[in-house]
Amino acid sequence: MSDAVALAPRAAKVDLAGWWIAPPLIVLALLFLYPLTLIARAALIDDSGGLNLAAAFEVLDSRAFLDALLNTAEIAVASTAGCVVLGLTLGLILAFAPFPGAGLVARIVDTFIALPTFLVTLAFTFLYGSAGILNGALTSGLGLDHPPVDFLYSAWGVVLAEVTVYTPFVLRPLLAAFSLVDRSQIEVASLLGARPLRIVRQVILPAALPAIVAGGSLCLLLTVNEFGIVLFIGAKGVITLPLLIYDKAIQESDYQAACAIAMVNVALSLGLFGLYRFAARRLGG
Amino acid sequence: MTAAAAFHTAADSVAPKAPAGSGVTFDRVSVAYRGAVVLKPLTMTVAAGEILAMIGPSGSGKTTALRAVAGFVRPASGRIYIGGTDATDLPPCERGLAMVVQNYALFPHMRVSENVAFGLKARGAGRDLIARRVEESLRIVGMSQYSRRFPRELSGGQQQRVAIARALAVRPRVLLLDEPLSALDAQIRRAMVEEVARLHADLPDLTILYVTHDQSEALTLADRIAILKDGELSAIGRTGELYHRPPNRFAAEFLGRANLLPVVVEGKARDHGFVGVRIGDAKVVVSGDDHPAGSRRLMCVRPQNLTLTGDAERSNSIEAELREIHWQGELTHLVAAIGESILRVVATRLPNPPARGDRLSFFFSPSDANLIVEEAGV
Numbered sequence: 022m023s024d025a026v027a028l029a030p031r032a033a034k035v036d037l038a039g040w041w042i043a044p045p046l047i048v049l050a051l052l053f054l055y056p057l058t059l060i061a062r063a064a065l066i067d068d069s070g071g072l073n074l075a076a077a078f079e080v081l082d083s084r085a086f087l088d089a090l091l092n093t094a095e096i097a098v099a100s101t102a103g104c105v106v107l108g109l110t111l112g113l114i115l116a117f118a119p120f121p122g123a124g125l126v127a128r129i130v131d132t133f134i135a136l137p138t139f140l141v142t143l144a145f146t147f148l149y150g151s152a153g154i155l156n157g158a159l160t161s162g163l164g165l166d167h168p169p170v171d172f173l174y175s176a177w178g179v180v181l182a183e184v185t186v187y188t189p190f191v192l193r194p195l196l197a198a199f200s201l202v203d204r205s206q207i208e209v210a211s212l213l214g215a216r217p218l219r220i221v222r223q224v225i226l227p228a229a230l231p232a233i234v235a236g237g238s239l240c241l242l243l244t245v246n247e248f249g250i251v252l253f254i255g256a257k258g259v260i261t262l263p264l265l266i267y268d269k270a271i272q273e274s275d276y277q278a279a280c281a282i283a284m285v286n287v288a289l290s291l292g293l294f295g296l297y298r299f300a301a302r303r304l305g306g
Numbered sequence: 307m308t309a310a311a312a313f314h315t316a317a318d319s320v321a322p323k324a325p326a327g328s329g330v331t332f333d334r335v336s337v338a339y340r341g342a343v344v345l346k347p348l349t350m351t352v353a354a355g356e357i358l359a360m361i362g363p364s365g366s367g368k369t370t371a372l373r374a375v376a377g378f379v380r381p382a383s384g385r386i387y388i389g390g391t392d393a394t395d396l397p398p399c400e401r402g403l404a405m406v407v408q409n410y411a412l413f414p415h416m417r418v419s420e421n422v423a424f425g426l427k428a429r430g431a432g433r434d435l436i437a438r439r440v441e442e443s444l445r446i447v448g449m450s451q452y453s454r455r456f457p458r459e460l461s462g463g464q465q466q467r468v469a470i471a472r473a474l475a476v477r478p479r480v481l482l483l484d485e486p487l488s489a490l491d492a493q494i495r496r497a498m499v500e501e502v503a504r505l506h507a508d509l510p511d512l513t514i515l516y517v518t519h520d521q522s523e524a525l526t527l528a529d530r531i532a533i534l535k536d537g538e539l540s541a542i543g544r545t546g547e548l549y550h551r552p553p554n555r556f557a558a559e560f561l562g563r564a565n566l567l568p569v570v571v572e573g574k575a576r577d578h579g580f581v582g583v584r585i586g587d588a589k590v591v592v593s594g595d596d597h598p599a600g601s602r603r604l605m606c607v608r609p610q611n612l613t614l615t616g617d618a619e620r621s622n623s624i625e626a627e628l629r630e631i632h633w634q635g636e637l638t639h640l641v642a643a644i645g646e647s648i649l650r651v652v653a654t655r656l657p658n659p660p661a662r663g664d665r666l667s668f669f670f671s672p673s674d675a676n677l678i679v680e681e682a683g684v
């Protein structure tokens with residue numbers, strides 16, 4: 022008897038908790054899952070409204086798609102590598118060989134996270150563009166006919182802009198990890214005879230590895246999906262997946278093709294995210 | 307041949323230049339942080355093969371002095387010599403030293419054996435030498451069976467042994483220890499102190515500079531003790547000498563909480579090296595000379611050198627009123643009052659415990675008491 026009395030309110034509470042979860046789940050589904058399923062649907066169904074896998078596969082087998090996939094991968098990997106190298110170098114200097122004003126530099130680099138990505142690209146155009154400051158100075162200084170510096174309108178320009186924009190995403194977790202490295206470990210190591218490079222390799226980097234992996238995968242994720250920078254630079258022949266999707270959907274109004282490519286892009290992103298989670302878990306524990 | 311003997315006869319040292327067991331000389335070394343002087347010009351020598359303990363209250367500059375030897379801070383003035391050569395401008399990695407710190411600072415992602423091998427690899431030792439040294443060093447600290455473990459899989463005491471092995475593996479010219487045992491609990495600490503003592507007995511050439519705030523560690527281990535106070539060397543001397551004849555009030559109180567009673571010198575006693583003094587009405591004989599009659603001094607006598615029964619040797623007696631009595635297992639602590647002064651007594655055996663308020667006679671030997679000039683030193 023007393024048991025039943027004690028149990029009844031608890032059951033009611035559990036029910037209530039269950040209902041609380043429902044609204045956010047519905048919002049989540051509406052916001053994220055529904056658009057995804059729409060895209061998936063659009064990828065597989067042609068204008069007539071029938072299932073058409075052949076069209077989707079045709080898009081994925083095209084030269085344009087494969088080129089874009091390759092471009093995306095190359096640019097993302099190169100940019101991420103650049104971000105990691107630059108982030109590591111900056112981070113090591115800021116954390117372990119601070120100069121007067123190092124804190125200010127770290128904060129300025131940090132604020133880059135807040136800026137829109139195309140802003141840097143715009144600035145690059147002013148600096149290195151065909152009518153930019155550098156080319157202007159060179160053409161008038163050396164009396165040339167053509168602007169000599171044209172790397173900006175190539176994959177290199179995209180990589181340079183992405184490295185500038187995304188390095189803070191590596192630097193920030195790195196600085197956090199570096200600040201946790203036990204200074205006495207570094208001192209003991211140096212007294213044992215280790216020079217700075219060995220200390221970086223064997224003492225600091227192993228401690229910062231999770232941060233490097235986390236920052237690096239975040240960079241990879243962001244650069245795979247980068248749209249604004251590639252569009253703004255507008256280099257001929259540098260077409261990445263997001264840009265191809267844009268072209269198909271907006272320029273050619275070929276929604277099925279756009280959605281089919283988008284699915285690949287989503288799969289790529291989710292795969293990278295899964296890898297990142299896996300690495301983070303392995304390294305964290 | 308014991309492990310330790312093998313350890314020191316092998317000729318294949320990878321330490322830079324000088325052989326293991328060099329001394330350290332501070333020559334007017336001062337250190338300042340952003341203009342604030344935390345170590346005033348310090349001159350002292352740690353002899354090769356000796357254990358010198360640096361003790362002093364928190365913030366007195368012990369760690370700073372050690373860090374100057376290691377090369378982690380640049381002296382504002384003065385020179386530091388290691389093994390007779392000027393090391394003031396050498397980077398830490400070229401000083402041929404090793405250090406053990408309070409939090410062990412083991413490399414967490416390396417196994418025990420890799421931790422111990424670290425310094426040898428950094429100094430470019432060959433693979434055979436590394437293997438042999440790692441094995442020897444771990445055996446000396448009794449950690450051979452743990453070589454495959456990671457630091458997080460060890461207890462605090464075991465981690466500290468590994469840290470010591472890591473330092474020993476490179477055969478440092480001087481081993482620097484900064485409160486190496488203070489993170490351990492009392493029981494393990496006592497065992498580890500004995501172990502460090504054994505270690506030094508096995509490696510008699512090893513020079514050790516040992517920073518601690520625990521005076522019992524210093525008394526147990528050190529050949530000599532340096533007492534720092536407010537960034538200044540207050541006293542330095544052989545351990546027993548410093549303990550029995552502290553040169554100043556601070557040394558007397560810091561090292562073993564001596565009783566300091568104001569006295570007036572009466573004059574030389576009959577035996578050479580002793581003087582008669584007056585405490586209130588009582589007249590006692592204490593060791594000392596060169597104290598002019600009529601001058602005021604502090605008489606220093608240790609709590610454990612006072613007893614409730616006299617004999618031929620404990621010929622001095624003073625009367626005091628018992629204020630407190632604390633029984634602590636084997637020892638009983640008594641606090642008594644002589645006029646304005648407090649007298650602390652530690653008794654080992656008390657068949658008939660006195661009561662508070664009793665007037666008691668305390669006895670001590672003339673050679674267990676000495677005089678301090680109140681203003682001497684710091």
Ligand SMILES: Nc1ncnc2c1ncn2[C@@H]1O[C@H](COP(=O)(O)OP(=O)(O)OP(=O)(O)O)[C@@H](O)[C@H]1O
Nearest residue numbers: 339340344362363364365366367368369370371519
């Ligand atoms: N990096 C630093 N910057 C500024 N002041 C410092 C620095 N390191 C130490 N000090 C100051 O120097 C003085 C001596 O410090 P030190 O660490 O040598 O003391 P210690 O004798 O080792 O004390 P403890 O027993 O607490 O370890 C202290 O007043 C401390 O505040």
Ligand SMILES: [Mg+2]
Nearest residue numbers: 368369370484
């Ligand atoms: Mg200290």
